[in-house]
Amino acid sequence: MTFVEKVCVLGAGSTKYGKLAESIADITTQASVLAIENAGIDPKEIKASYISNVFGVADKQVHLGPVLMSRLGIPDKPSLTIESACGSGSVSFREAYANVAAGFYDCLVVTGVEKVTHTGTEWTTTYFAYCSDFFYEGQAGASFPGLFASMARAYLTEFGATEEDFARVAVKNHDNGFLNPKAHMQKKITIDDVMKSPVVASPLKLYDCCPFSDGASSVILCSEKFAKEHGGDYIEVIGSGRGGSPAALQGREQMTTIPSTKIAAADAYKMAGITAKDIDFAEVHDCFTIAEIVDTEDLGFFEKGKGVQAVREGRTNLNSDISINPSGGLKSKGHPIGATGVGQVVEVFDQLTGRAGARTVKDAKIGLTHNFGATGASCAVHIFQSV
Amino acid sequence: MTFVEKVCVLGAGSTKYGKLAESIADITTQASVLAIENAGIDPKEIKASYISNVFGVADKQVHLGPVLMSRLGIPDKPSLTIESACGSGSVSFREAYANVAAGFYDCLVVTGVEKVTHTGTEWTTTYFAYCSDFFYEGQAGASFPGLFASMARAYLTEFGATEEDFARVAVKNHDNGFLNPKAHMQKKITIDDVMKSPVVASPLKLYDCCPFSDGASSVILCSEKFAKEHGGDYIEVIGSGRGGSPAALQGREQMTTIPSTKIAAADAYKMAGITAKDIDFAEVHDCFTIAEIVDTEDLGFFEKGKGVQAVREGRTNLNSDISINPSGGLKSKGHPIGATGVGQVVEVFDQLTGRAGARTVKDAKIGLTHNFGATGASCAVHIFQSV
Numbered sequence: 137m138t139f140v141e142k143v144c145v146l147g148a149g150s151t152k153y154g155k156l157a158e159s160i161a162d163i164t165t166q167a168s169v170l171a172i173e174n175a176g177i178d179p180k181e182i183k184a185s186y187i188s189n190v191f192g193v194a195d196k197q198v199h200l201g202p203v204l205m206s207r208l209g210i211p212d213k214p215s216l217t218i219e220s221a222c223g224s225g226s227v228s229f230r231e232a233y234a235n236v237a238a239g240f241y242d243c244l245v246v247t248g249v250e251k252v253t254h255t256g257t258e259w260t261t262t263y264f265a266y267c268s269d270f271f272y273e274g275q276a277g278a279s280f281p282g283l284f285a286s287m288a289r290a291y292l293t294e295f296g297a298t299e300e301d302f303a304r305v306a307v308k309n310h311d312n313g314f315l316n317p318k319a320h321m322q323k324k325i326t327i328d329d330v331m332k333s334p335v336v337a338s339p340l341k342l343y344d345c346c347p348f349s350d351g352a353s354s355v356i357l358c359s360e361k362f363a364k365e366h367g368g369d370y371i372e373v374i375g376s377g378r379g380g381s382p383a384a385l386q387g388r389e390q391m392t393t394i395p396s397t398k399i400a401a402a403d404a405y406k407m408a409g410i411t412a413k414d415i416d417f418a419e420v421h422d423c424f425t426i427a428e429i430v431d432t433e434d435l436g437f438f439e440k441g442k443g444v445q446a447v448r449e450g451r452t453n454l455n456s457d458i459s460i461n462p463s464g465g466l467k468s469k470g471h472p473i474g475a476t477g478v479g480q481v482v483e484v485f486d487q488l489t490g491r492a493g494a495r496t497v498k499d500a501k502i503g504l505t506h507n508f509g510a511t512g513a514s515c516a517v518h519i520f521q522s523v
Numbered sequence: 524m525t526f527v528e529k530v531c532v533l534g535a536g537s538t539k540y541g542k543l544a545e546s547i548a549d550i551t552t553q554a555s556v557l558a559i560e561n562a563g564i565d566p567k568e569i570k571a572s573y574i575s576n577v578f579g580v581a582d583k584q585v586h587l588g589p590v591l592m593s594r595l596g597i598p599d600k601p602s603l604t605i606e607s608a609c610g611s612g613s614v615s616f617r618e619a620y621a622n623v624a625a626g627f628y629d630c631l632v633v634t635g636v637e638k639v640t641h642t643g644t645e646w647t648t649t650y651f652a653y654c655s656d657f658f659y660e661g662q663a664g665a666s667f668p669g670l671f672a673s674m675a676r677a678y679l680t681e682f683g684a685t686e687e688d689f690a691r692v693a694v695k696n697h698d699n700g701f702l703n704p705k706a707h708m709q710k711k712i713t714i715d716d717v718m719k720s721p722v723v724a725s726p727l728k729l730y731d732c733c734p735f736s737d738g739a740s741s742v743i744l745c746s747e748k749f750a751k752e753h754g755g756d757y758i759e760v761i762g763s764g765r766g767g768s769p770a771a772l773q774g775r776e777q778m779t780t781i782p783s784t785k786i787a788a789a790d791a792y793k794m795a796g797i798t799a800k801d802i803d804f805a806e807v808h809d810c811f812t813i814a815e816i817v818d819t820e821d822l823g824f825f826e827k828g829k830g831v832q833a834v835r836e837g838r839t840n841l842n843s844d845i846s847i848n849p850s851g852g853l854k855s856k857g858h859p860i861g862a863t864g865v866g867q868v869v870e871v872f873d874q875l876t877g878r879a880g881a882r883t884v885k886d887a888k889i890g891l892t893h894n895f896g897a898t899g900a901s902c903a904v905h906i907f908q909s910v
Contacts, residue, residue, distance in 0.1 A: 199608035199654040202770035202900030214765035216614045217606040221586035227603045238625030267586040378601035383589035513589030
């Protein structure tokens, strides 16, 4: 690989995540304007937009790029939309990163968005099932709660975990999300709340699952030279990795690990010249509580099978050994699927530039984002450093 | 911009365009396998896939990348899907190009696909209208035939063209498509056929409009070093440009020109170090007959207002001054919207490597592809050279 330019995040912004009334075009624009204002740049300095979105169809607007660029007053600039299921945001970020690193563009707006809740739970579940390997999974009735339940059951069997252990992940992330004014579920819950919530797909209960959310998140990505000339706060991207797994869960050798995470993480650590031990905090893909446990093992924070013990011991709590999902994660902050990967970068930017308020990870210098699509068929990992 | 590597197309393949019975996953795989076999490479040499698709929802499969990679036996490799309405294929090609040019990957598969005809004309029209600026256009009932009819009416008024002139574009493209065994509409038509076909949106009649098509097209994109080591036929990408226009037609100063085409073409010509005069043939975005005339002017082949005269004089016919749409274009070859931009590259590859059979453009050395989204809100232009 050839990196002509160091790449930096110069500004970031998000709408609130939740059930939003505005159109997909409106929330895309809102988040982008927040990031542009936060970066303190003129929209005319933006050379292109990288949008991530999965189900524009649900709000009758695909081809979002030209709509955004027109509303920003820069209609002549190119744009595109990237989809990689629930990992769309991080893949779009990666493409934008590659273009800045290669010296093709010096300043980009990267905006992720999803607007689905108005279609109702049944349609949203149906849409999301289209992200599976539909021939083998979706059309057989295997939607994501069922697929992650299979992983959870395997984990329970293989490593002697309990359902209360999964509940602890939910409680921790709601504790963090309670401190995040933009979180969809800004409320604390107890282990008892989780255990007594309705079973969605055994052993996963309602509070083991992230909510369906609307929302948009945006960051300004630029070369180091551009960032320095603008003089505001910025952070540096020091690692970027991507990977894949067999699309259908049935094609994998093991149910308790996600191959694409390991591949993407290895690439990102190698590029950054660091190891998992150097990470101060991480935003990881906790679409279900089991996912966060598997993620923290695949990312190398804990040995395989030991992630659950770490949760039990509170080692992933805010300002403990390694703060996992200080934002509240998908579980509490919410999961507007096209926005999630970009929203993770917004959190890292806020953390490393002193904007995270009550949920600040103390003395943090290095943050990691981990975002995958479907059951981890696609994954991207990025590592950031304060400057 | 920094180009570490020269970028080449090493192989190409398409399914037939038309109403296809197979699933979107199946036709994506079919086209990709054809390109891989044509390139004579082992799938394991592919480092990532760039897919273009707009309405995966219509066939219940988004997140197509991992599905394709799994079927190719390389599930560990990363993938993504790019959407830019009807210009998705060329934008995906551009992203893949940028990644190879920057030295990030040495070999990629770029596959465009669409599978919509099974949803019927009403649903397909509805889906496509989501590609407009829906707030200003789609929801007001302005679908694409109506929007291009507005452009056509303006052109008739401004430049003294006739509806028969538009018909000549359709006749020419059907003449070319008749020679293309993969064309959706592999049949000749007459000016009288066009003039007597039902009015869709005056002045555009049925035969002024491209069909709704299913189909997939794929190319293998690689570094020059990789191409030379493999020894088969390849062509070089010498120019790449992108641009944007106000998303809604009402936001433009003129109705008879598409700003994004001019911006993208200027960039591509500059990179290639050539002018419009050097182009031997071009695959241009003729979603409606009026579009081809506007395109050939915006690309600099003819002065503004003179494109229609060129058509009248047969100067855009196969093996005349400049062969426009030797494949049959969107009009006759068909328009599976996510595949179209990649399919144009397949045609250029076939032309420049002696695989175009009866529709060969004689002594051609340089070919251009021009593909836009919606009414040209987004556009990409690429220029290729035989080696």
